[in-house]
Amino acid sequence: MRLLIIGRLDGELTTASRIAMSRGASVVQADDLDQGLAVLRAKGADLIMVDVALSVSDLVGALEAERIRTPVVACGAGADTRGAVDAIRAGAKEYIPLPPDADMIAAILEAVAADQAAFVWRDPAMEKVVKLAEQVARSDASVLITGESGTGKEVLARHLHQRSARRSKPFVSVNCAAIPDALLESELFGHEKGAFTGAVARRIGKFEEANGGTLLLDEISEMDVRLQAKLLRALQERVIDRVGGAKPVPVDIRVLATSNRNMADAVRAGTFREDLFYRLNVVHLRLPALRERPGDIIELAQHFARKYGQANGLPERGLSHDAKRVVLKNPWRGNVRELENAVHRAVLLATGAEIGPDALMTPEGDALGAEPDAATRAARTAEAVTRALVGRTVAEVEQDLILDTLDHCLGNRTHAAKILGISIRTLRNKLNEYTASGVAVPEPGQARPVAMAG
Missing domain, CATH: 3.40.50.2300 (Response regulator)
Known part of the structure; x- marks a missing residue:
């Protein structure tokens, strides 16, 4: 301090x-x-x-x-x-x-x-987000926080809680993407003894654990659609049903949710309930990527240098002028999380009175900001594409590919079928399936609709 x-x-x-x-x-x-x-x-x-x-x-x-x-x-x-x-x-x-x-x-x-300790900002782009967050913090309104991975969505959620009237009560976070669907219902709502194999005793879920305080549903867009219906009831009625329970349990919580995906697209694709989206999206806070708030980069880097210097018992060292230039030039595709890891490494590797550019390295040991060769770029691109597909079903990926291609062709079925390498009949059958399930499909001569019905 x-x-x-x-x-x-x-x-x-x-x-x-x-x-x-x-x-x-x-x-x-x-x-x-x-x-x-x-x-x-x-x-x-x-x-x-x-x-x-x-x-x-x-x-x-x-x-x-x-x-x-x-x-x-x-x-x-x-x-x-x-x-x-x-x-x-x-x-x-x-x-x-x-x-x-x-x-x-x-x-x-x-x-x-x-x-x-954890909430640092300086850039005007971030200032707008924080002002809106603090304006609504004392209400009980649900807040949806969106932004790329690593931008600090959970940090902002904690800031909201600390500025709310519930700050003396629990702040409970659950990562919806990290828990298998079969276990997430029990994790959220709890279960009674004997409700399923392995349920050897009653356990309260995150809703009850957060009672009186704030519940953060991190990466909520990854939640299974069937569980979304139960979540919607909990938000509307302020009661939850434990798995295997005989009677509802009242809860008093404020719900915050985060996602690194475009939620409107998820609704259109049928992977997220529209009614739940509107229930959560009373206030929407979009966290800009770190590259969109350059005024925060040096401030955050200095904060992390102090933090990890103290944590490792090392003398406090600031960034040299050349190190600051490297940090400002880097694109930070992993946002604040990537910056934090890079500065942590630099704190451990630095040997002089300041943290110099030679201490700023990638996890692979390359100089930060160094341009990788073509083969490395191709490998990293392939890895990123693969990582983006993990956790999604083949049907979901296929639907996005077909609709994006059709959008590119302005609804022209024949042209889209040629690009996709399928017959026009197969394409029409797929589109009929999507339309029947409520997914918006562009008509010939039109781009894919972007607005949802209210």
């Missing part, structure tokens, strides 16, 4: 500094606001403690102007009620009366550490 104290260190403020250091905080001091802002720009901080003798409103305004998200707590004489009120109104999160109480300072340090 890095604590920045803004104000002259004399008397009781010195005592507050000593208490913080005894609780494990690294303390830096600045005499005035200008010095404090200079420290933040150069080194950053996890928490700011400012004397109310200085202008808290000017400090908060300067932080907002520079998009510095460090929380502020104010401190001053215990009898200064007016100063305390003004500081909170100006944007301070807490007010610490002086002389300082050791337990209060410890509680604030712990709360900030838990709340701020």
